[in-house]
Amino acid sequence: MDGGMKNGRAGADSTLVARKLRKNYGDFEAVKGVDFEVRRGECFGFLGPNGAGKSTTMKMIYGVAIPSGGELSVVGLDVTKDIRGVKRRIGVVPQENNLDEELMVRQNLLVYGRYFDLSKKSITQRADSLLDFVQLSERAEAKVGELSGGMKRRLLIARALINDPELVVLDEPTTGLDPQARHLVWEKLRQLKNEGTTLILTTHYMDEAAQLCDRLVIMDGGRIITEGKPRDLVKENTSPEVLEFRPRPDSLEALRELLAGEAEHVERSADLLLAYTHDSDELMRTVRRSEIPLENTLYRPAGLEDVFLRLTGRSLIE
Amino acid sequence: MHIPSPRGAFRVWQRDLTIFRKFWKPALFPNFIEPFFYLAALGLGLGAFIGDINGQDYILFIAPGLLASNAMFAASFEATFNTFVKLKIDRVYDAIVSTPVNAEDIVAGEYLWAGTRSVLYGTSFLIVLTALGLISSWWALLLPPFIFLMGLMFSVMGMLFTSLIQSIDFYAYYFTLIVTPMFLFSGIFFPIEDFPAPVPQLAWFTPLYHAVNVCRELATGPSPAVLIDVLWVVMFTFGLALVPVQIMRKRLIS
Known part of the structure; x- marks a missing residue:
């Protein structure tokens, strides 16, 4: 094996290792020293609100941002020393669509493959099988501008796979897609994972992180605030059941005081009060007895957004 | 310092x-046809009143200079509007x-493409000039490689401007204050040397002046002094x- 990190504690099964990784733009520190490790074959997520530093971290992985400090090794190579080598072996699905609008769908893959110095024959074969994989074979000769948002995103995924990468980096792969298109993208990503490709993705959708990621970190303000498996994060950081109360504005304080005494903890998000508990039936009965007027109430199991709210005091999508 | 990779x-x-x-086909046509308008309007129309310049028919005098300005326009459009669209609008460069192609390679690739495009336009124009009997020396066979060099030079200039601007509207300045004055005052339509100081001296510092000199000399049979102009173009471009x-x-x- 070539390269590796100088003081790499990275195991042989790590595809990516970041140590004290920092990035500042002038005085603004976008990433404030993060440590994480991505194992071969897993799907690793970055969850956090806009401006958390997720995209900047992704950009450092594929060489569009240069780290200001710390270490980052991707597929065993130091990004500051051999970024061409890194880019040769990874695939990138950017947040913003940057397909070549002047080329047809299939041509987008052919031209992109040439950037990797692949032979014409292997590019052609791979392009056809990838179009098939992302269900765009019938649109092969269409103009990129004629594709729907979901189709463009699938074409971006196909494009990222043209060099048969060991690692695929996806920056918000389903932002802006309708639910049906999202599910199709998820299906493709799961298929990729099952074939052994390592995936790194950023998202601000909790369900996406919970559905796809084996492990994830939650980022906020340039820092990683917690790390783990989605289920474990929920278990460790919050109670299993949530009641969402929407009281009348004039009774919000009264309800908050009541819940503070009865629930395991309470969070406020705009005009909602979220009460966390192991026994929602009992809590609901207590609230009813108090006769505090409520506009509506919702019961649901706790999820990653509750972890985020608990750890930061803010909701993820504002 | 980042050095582009040829690959x-x-x-x-x-x-x-x-x-x-x-x-x-649609892209080549306007750029190809444009110099013929100058050739007809100025070479034939105005030329009928002028007679000779430096012992040459007026149309013979201006034809090689138009090869140089044609290369300038082809490369300038490529390095300005076309590059800006790829940079900021279509996000092709992002x-x-x-991929394993780095940012520095992109700029070098655009230079090469602007050179190529200039050669495609310029050579087709040169063939027609030759057919019209406006080219009189075998040295003209060196014109296509020189057109490529001119394409590189004007692409470097345009790219420098593109790299500095944030809005596509600024190209009006580039074309009005840089490209058009060069087109008019680089000796294509009249010998600039006859102007009072400092016009000839200023012209010496502009790329198109030297490009026109080289084209004219290669079209009619060069004197050794042309090497200074070639050297100027090479130094400016690669510097x-x-x-x-x-x-x-x-x-x-x-």
Whole structure:
């Protein structure tokens, strides 16, 4: 094996290792020293609100941002020393669509493959099988501008796979897609994972992180605030059941005081009060007895957004 | 200092060629036909009143200079509007920099493509000039490689301007204050040497002046003095080429 990190504690099964990784733009520190490790074959997520530093971290992985400090090794190579080598072996699905609008769908893959110095024959074969994989074979000769948002995103995924990468980096792969298109993208990503490709993705959708990621970190303000498996994060950081109360504005304080005494903890998000508990039936009965007027109430199991709210005091999508 | 890789530059050149092959007929035509308007209006029309310049028919005098301005316009459009669209509107370069092709390779690839496009336009124009009997020396066979060099030079200039601007509207300044004055005052339509100082002295510092000199000499049979003009073009092009590379890189990689 070539390269590796100088003081790499990275195991042989790590595809990516970041140590004290920092990035500042002038005085603004976008990433404030993060440590994480991505194992071969897993799907690793970055969850956090806009401006958390997720995209900047992704950009450092594929060489569009240069780290200001710390270490980052991707597929065993130091990004500051051999970024061409890194880019040769990874695939990138950017947040913003940057397909070549002047080329047809299939041509987008052919031209992109040439950037990797692949032979014409292997590019052609791979392009056809990838179009098939992302269900765009019938649109092969269409103009990129004629594709729907979901189709463009699938074409971006196909494009990222043209060099048969060991690692695929996806920056918000389903932002802006309708639910049906999202599910199709998820299906493709799961298929990729099952074939052994390592995936790194950023998202601000909790369900996406919970559905796809084996492990994830939650980022906020340039820092990683917690790390783990989605289920474990929920278990460790919050109670299993949530009641969402929407009281009348004039009774919000009264309800908050009541819940503070009865629930395991309470969070406020705009005009909602979220009460966390192991026994929602009992809590609901207590609230009813108090006769505090409520506009509506919702019961649901706790999820990653509750972890985020608990750890930061803010909701993820504002 | 970031030095482009030839392989990466070639891939970018290849991308531009792929797209050009789809559009070459409509794209080639206006740029190709334009010098004929000058040739007809000025060479024949105005030329009827002028007679000879330096012992040459007026149309013979201006024809080689139009080869140089044609290369300038072809390369300038490529390095300004076309590059700006790829940089800021279509975001083509953002996609390329996440492949093994680096930002510096992109700029070098665009230079090569602008040179190529200038040769395609310029050579077709040269063939017609030759058929019209306006080219009188076998030295003219050296014109296509020189047109390529001119394409590189004007591409480097245009790219420098592109690397510095944030809005496509600024190109009005580039074309009105740089390209058009060069077109008019570089000795294409009249010998600039006859102007009072400092016009000839100023002209000496502009790229098109030397490009016109070389084209005219190669079209009619050169004197050794042409080597100074060639050297000027080479020094200017290669002396400046890496500057836009560094600035553009900063725009693409943070």
